[in-house]
Amino acid sequence: MSGRVAALVTDRRARVPFALIGLALLLLSGTVVLQVETQPEPTPPREADRALEQTESATETALTTALTAATEQAATRPVTDPAETPYGEVLAEGDTFDRYLKALFYLEAQRRLDDAGQTVGEVQTDVTLPEIEDSEDFADAVDRVTLRPGSETDGVESGVIEAEISGVETVATSDGREIETETETVTVAVASPLYELHDRTQTYQQRLDADLTEPGFTQRFNARIYALGWARGYAQYSGLPVTEVISNRHIVPAANDAIYRTQKDVFGAADPELNNAIRRGWLCMAMHDAEGLYNDHADKGTNLSGTLCSASKWLFGNQATGDVPDSPGVMDLLGEAPGMDTTHTIGVNGTSLLPIRDLASGSGSTSIQGVIDRIYEVTVETDLHTETVREPVFRHDAPPKTINSYVVETEPQGVDVTVERITEPESDEEYRAVEGVVEIEHEETKRHLRETTDGQKTVVTTASGTERIAFEITVEEGELHPRARVDEYNGEDVPVTERYVYDSGPGIARAGTDRTVPLGADGGRFENYGDPGPRAIEGVFDLPKGTTRTAGRGHGERRGDRTRATVEEHVESTLASKWSNAESEADLEFNRRETVDVPHSSRKVLVATVLADLRQIRQQVSNITHTFKRKELVHDGSETGPYGELEEKVQERKERYLHRTEPFESIGQKAVYEARYAYFAALERYLGRIESAHGSAMDEIDNQLPDMGIANAIRYLQEGVTATPPEPVPLESSSLTENVTYEVSGSPTYLVTENVTSETVPAVDSGEQFAPMAARNKNYLKLPYDSVVNGLLGKIGNVLGVSNPDAELTFQTASEALVAGDKATDAANADPDHGNPKKLSRLNGELSSAVRSSIQEYSEAVGAQMTFHLYPEDVTAADSDTELVRSADDCESDSCVVVPRDCTRETCEMEADTEGDRASEEIQTAVTAAVDGYGGTVETADAIASGEIKPAIVRRVAAAVGEDSRPNAATGLDYQQWRAIVNSSAQQVVRDAAAEHAVTLSDTKTVEKLDTEIRQTLESVSKEIVAKRFDAAVNNNSFDIGNYDNWVAGTRTPVRVPAGMPVLPVPGHWFATVNAWNIDVEAEYARFEVSANVGTPATATGTTYVREDRTVKREVAGKNRRLGSVEPISVSGKSVLIVVVPPGGIGVGDRDDRDPECSPTWPVVGDVSEEAIHCDGEFSDSGTATTGSRRGR
Template structure:
């Protein structure tokens, strides 16, 4: 039985197509002419219908040709200059439409009897004709979801002839819609290239590259921090892998699907990268080439594998980290508890203001009158008055106490002031003197008043038991001795009560205000010190939570946030009562406030240093890369920016329009390729090139020095901890492999570390000698006993730099000298503050040893792989030849502040070019269901014989799809000397071919 299902077309779709055809081609189906129609009309109708078909066929063919050879950049030729730079593809398509339609119109021939009709467009003989031809054609996307193309050809000439003679002309401008996706595909590829070159703040390759590099860098960074044998946290092989995955992601969001060959290649490249990571940063050397040659891969499906859910080895950039006041609490404590400083604070709390308040009231008498004249002819030429005062007895009087003051003592006196007034009289040459006397009596009231303001930082509040010696918690005098001291200072120094009253009357009292300091109880210093120790722990535990990524990009300032947090807690931590129950309590409050202010000052200084470091880091980024902290922050934001969803499959007139991406090469490798592998290539090319800069490769002799600034006395010195870690790396390497060069450098560095240790230990026993009664010999013995816990120079150096040695010295001294709790604590803090330039080894010796460690490790890995292949290389790598101990990264941020984190930055730039990038779309009709439009860009020249002279003119070039993307990645780990960063000694990793991708 015959199968009637073959070639069957859905009736609904067939009906639509028939309806469309009946509307556009109606004149073709006219049967018998109407009685009133002339032969001319019949011929014109037939020609119009054939013209419509010719235009449709020409537009369809032009669309296919333009997509297959798209003009992206106009040629510098007369023909190419007809195209506008911004619309080159559309202009070339319009010219192709004109050319195709013009050729097909030659076949149009309407006939009725002796009447014929032909169709034509003006010929193209020169550039002016070509420009006019372009303007006769318009094209645009149309149809459902704009998957088709609408084109209009203006002013096609229909010429009517009867028996060969022209009788009339008619102009028609047909508009057709054809199911070709030339415009759609061009727009999509243009969007794809735009997204590939978008900056970090726009959707595209840079954002997706960032999103892929961040989890990779943080996972490897924390694994390295945890001790894994990782030399390069971010290597170019990782950049290549992330870039290709990002490219496929941009393809999916733009075209709805990605290149299946690219997906397969990405899966294989992931496996290759995993093997390369075993050999720890071989960076395309013979080591990695051997690994790649030996690797065998199983077939993989077109669908990329679903990522496995695994526990991350560490937190991510959005995770919070806790930053505390920590050692700042101790450094400020060490400053404010210096005996002279703390005693001054306590003395101020026991210091009060005292003053004299006086009142003088005249009871009787007064100054004398004018002296008597000697006679009628005498003239008074001078007049002088003298007086003397004398206390003549006690008096009863009262004087008010000013607000805020209290009365210490009051007394009153009766004071007489005796006046003698002498007049000088003149009569011709004679002169005579006459006198007169009088007495004035005054009542003088005096009050000695005081208030507890003084110079203390403690708030001025009342002390309820100020002058009660028994009320002090330390059994001290409180302020009980202020009254006699005030009387002695203000009254006794004035000559006593009588004399002071006399001075009030004759206005000769000089001193009316003073400060008086009461005696402090002997145990006050220790009592306040112990209280501050408790406060110190509360301050030390003050923390803020900040995002790790924001710390690394310097977007947040942890010391500043800590300062604000501590400022908010200041009142609670100071614990100042509304009224003081004793002067000792005021002294305690004063000491607490002084300490808290010292911590705030230190944090403020650290916040300023953080801002300065931010500027220095920005400078390093700018000088070493094309990046900046601003761009780095954009990358941090971009990694979480939602990427565009894959474009849904559009539906055209004939059903879903599915696209397929075909890239050559499907995986853009960093390796050099040629036409032997890919025919689309021209000679040798680098499809992808990358430049990867690790900004803070090592914390000595590199960018970190420029950031931390004052960390070193000179540029040729490094921190003792850095040298110690480098020495430890050398030791571990030499335990597994012998190497004369490394051994010599190790010995030089060990000697420098040993000398630095000796200088540090000398400073420690000198501190013990100064702060205790041990004496020099006993002080040396104490330090020697404490340091015996660490045997090797590097172990001693690390103990001396991380504080554990100082803690142990303080404990040994406390036990041997029977120190009090306060004395032990004070000694420990002073020991932690010991540091001199002599305790810093040289840069040259440290860097030389580090370089030798890396060389030995790489040579051993290469040798192991050459001898026995990958398995032995894996075993050698697992021995961790010491490179994992080498420090890297930027410490945040000694010496100004406690080390609360280590950060590092990688700035990555990738450039790439597809030898050929093609996208095809299905647009099959019921009669041709497999039809496709393919848009391909390969960099070739695009030509067209526009004037039909047999020689093609160059319109332009089908530029290759190329891109340049960049991003920055920051990783932040906790504060350990190992840090995070690339440890192979190469700060800038450039792939072969950089910076030129493609041909």
């Protein structure tokens, strides 16, 4: 089959033989646009056919060659950024690379089709494409090409590019005359991995630029930074001499390692030399860590890292020699340090004591007395029944000759009430019945019309009459304990067993099996409401309190003494007043809410029952814990933190203590449940305060991170070490070729922060300085003094109700500074070369004196506040300007002082000659003895900071106050019960006093100067350790680290004064210290190549796709036109490192003087522009790198 026939059969071109066209023209009379012109004198058909067939074959060959050449050109200069020129804008109208390859194909096709013409006998053929004379023609030329890469097109094999080009014109001539002209669309295909190489490289660039939430470089880099940061942070926290948790020397190998892993993710392979270079990079970092502990190298012995880490010797990784360790994985980097998912457990613990303190020693509605009063409260209602016994009779003297009379008005003139009896109804719910008679004297006015000789006249007369009304007022039960809050919890009013609302009981048989059911005095039956009648009568009829008490129950018919007369007198007076002003029976109602008195013996027993029940609940509730991952300590201030979660667990647990559907056994049992409710409400309030303080801490940390904010930082924290490797995209190849394999090569192989030139990296332009990588890191919470003192502690103090500190250090920070100062002084005394012993001693003495003075103030404050909390009823105002209230609910202004919560020595004092006044001296002496006898200055300050001093204070105070001197609430309690009350009071007192009375300084300069001296001394000691260790290693000498145990052993070893931000610096709750670093890294390859083993005969070694910073020009329309540029492969990533360490160590943070630390060219990568280099500027999500000037432009 001939080529022309084959083409027709396979429909590869949209045309038919000329003979068929002529036949169609004869048969059809329609209008047709002809593409074939027949000459007057036809050439023999066989020569023309042969010429066209050969031309067709040559055309396909030329176009195939053109497509192959275009793919090779596109691979070596792949334009990805169109130029802002008329010709570059043509490429910008769609996918730049795709339109660029179309343009290359068209330009190559134009050139190669010049050789596609054929000569057969007298027939010659020429093949052309429309010429390009301007940018519009260029756009038309690009649009004439359609590309169908197999990786994107159904029906086309992967690894194959199919191209279709329209407007291919073939002209056949003979003796200079055109005999045939045809314009057609030709389709050719070549096997080429170009699109796979381009797409895979674009994916690689996208992974290098990917956000933290997407697989790519930033995820892997962040994982390595977290592993390094947490490992080094915990080493520093444990006392090892780690000055910088994260430095640029850590960023470089971590970034290259992340690049290596990202290459493998995307290409299924990585630069074979990069792994060797990374191994040496990690080793170099380790050597620098050993030598540069304090920003310096050992000044003795051999500078090993200077030789090992010369970047120019291993930029391509192929000169790594010796047994270099393998590159560490993320978990290798993390080592033994606790990871982000390490759990921490907090519990209610001592906080469970605070509500008991409030209930036992407080006053008002939050005290046990207030709880009892709420339960022993009833709403009294009255029911009035009346019956008119006698209507008033009015006798008027009508004048004679009256023809008509009518009443004008009737007015009451007086009311006389006589109480005949006050009886006790048979029902318990009816407290009293008051029976009597009301006599109301009325005056009636009448108008009379009479006849006289002078006509009709009017006469007015008045007459009096008495109305007699019998009445009965029943004073009865309305609602029992209407303000009971335990009913709010259960959603309904759970009643008390009817039998034991008023009557005494139950007895020992029932109460002995349930600790919440109280017994009466001496183990008898518990007195419940008893007889509320007397108080009900007193309340309803405004009788003086206690007036009816002597009458007792059932006194109605036996009255006759003064009490009876007094009661009747007040009742009669009250009723007479109401009747005089009443306009209807509704005005005679006597609804009152009255509190029923509880007999003293029952009240005392009830208090003891409540305390015993709450002590058991406290023991159980104190064991409630919440376990969380350490990373959850840092969260957005609006989110729920660990203490909020703990509070929710307490809320769940309280159901077993408060939920009740069965009636209560007695009024006393309901009072116990009401106390339970008050206990949990207070406990949740305290936990809520701690959670609020945690939120305030997060807000303050947010303020300390102005460049990123805590919400952004938390994203990196949550990712931490959780980056999961993405599955590489499988590499497919065409069946026309062998299997495709890829090879990646970067130049330089290992990206460093040092400038390189063409001497070490040939891909760099001659005479240029090239920066492969730029890095910057900033530690936000380096020095805690001013930021913590003036910011965080003040805000938390406001939440917890303590004053804002002014130029103060917490006891914990001060004690750590003292430890560091003592050790530095010892070192300077041993060897003056290490430091200035006199200066260290003086500064340490100043701080120590301030700490001792603060400890004394602390003792005095605790003594006074313990007295206020144990004897709140004896507290009085220290001056006339202070407004004291017993409950926050009673406070109507911003200046009132709630007793005992807000009491200080300046606002409160003990009233003279009271139990509290007499006990105050004993309490103060006991507190002073407990604090003074605890230990040295550092140990005591530590105990105050942690709250561990509380047991010593409780023990001394409980023993010092005798049974006769105890407050009323503790009367009759045994020693253990009394100690529990003291313990519950001490819980808040110790915490508040530690916050109020921190170490006061005139400013922070003393401790900052001490910090500087300590650091310099420790640097000197560390240099000596490193120097001797290296000398021993190089010269085979011995080295005994035991000589430096005082510096490197134990968790209390102070590498520096603590850095970092306390998450919650409240004694007993300072469960973590946090610090943050913002890390940015930018990089650029001078050249990046991806090779495939499939190529053309001219490039038998394979197709190589090259990305380097180059401008691309091509000759179009007779001139060199700038089409665009090749974008280099660049890296942009960041990490926000948050390290959280437990309390008790020395915190975590950098202690060098560089902040931020920048690489030499930051933020410039690529060709170095000195003018653009600077180390300031804000940190941002997108990075701040500046790329050097474009080459070749």
